[in-house]
Amino acid sequence: MTEFSIAIPAHDRGENGPKWMAELLDTLENQTLQDFEVVVSDQSKNDNIMKVCEEYDFDFTYIKYEGDVPCENINIAVDNCEGRIIKIMFSDDIFMRKDALERIKHEYDTTDTKWAFSGFSNWDGKDYFDNKIPEWRERTLEGNNHLSSPSVVSFLNECKEPFDHELKLLLDVDFYHRMRWKNGKPNIIPEVLVANREHDDRISSDATSKYDCVVEHPDGNWMMNSKELHYVHQKYPDFFINQKYPDEA
Secondary structure (H helix, E strand, O other): OOOOOHHHHHHHHHHHHHHHHHHHOOOOOOOOOOOEEEEEEEOOOOHHHHHHHHHOOOOOEEEEEEOOOOHHHHHHHHHHOOOOEEHHHHOOOOOOOHHHHHHHHHHHOOOOOOOOEEEEEEOOOOOOOEEEOEEEEOOOHHOEEEEEOOOHEEEEHHHOOOOOOOOOHHHHHHHHHHHHHHHHHHHHHHEEEEEOOOOOOOOOOOOOOOOOEEEEEOOOOOEEEHHHHHHHHHHHHOOHHHHHHHHHH
């Protein structure tokens, strides 16, 4: 079995899409650990992403997704992964270190964790990097997300979960909630292994679900979409009674 599956949900962003995809694949090409497959689900309306992929000598699975639902694009990529460890990478993000995959592998080889987050950097695409360590905070499921995007997470193939197509702004934290409920609290790898590119064409920026309400919390308030908040409360009524996970019992 291949050690890693790199699941890349991709879509064209004009001239930026192919350029950013190439930057990601360059950081994969430079990894010290090369035991991986690359699974790309491409929701582009053209062949620009595919042409970029053809320039690299990886074990590729390339799928053309004809729909327009971002989370389904993610699910298709993940569903077609065959490696022991699945590492999601959005096509606009990059690995920060050449030994990123080795460090992630070490976490699974030396602990009994089923999933993990790594340190990350919020990146302007140029020379500004704001490094962070993921934190699981109160009311994460309601949008208090200090864990970051799915590009920061990895998990064993046997533990994979689908992303909920009803959600956009809470897409990631809903996924994290179900992963923790079934697999326990994730390990946190403190080293910064991934950079999340900041730009105006991210999935959350393009979401039809807009921020229209304030969630109040003693540590600070945040904006969220009322429809999505109602949806997760209806989806997990028992959890919202005491907001405790099985690993906290």
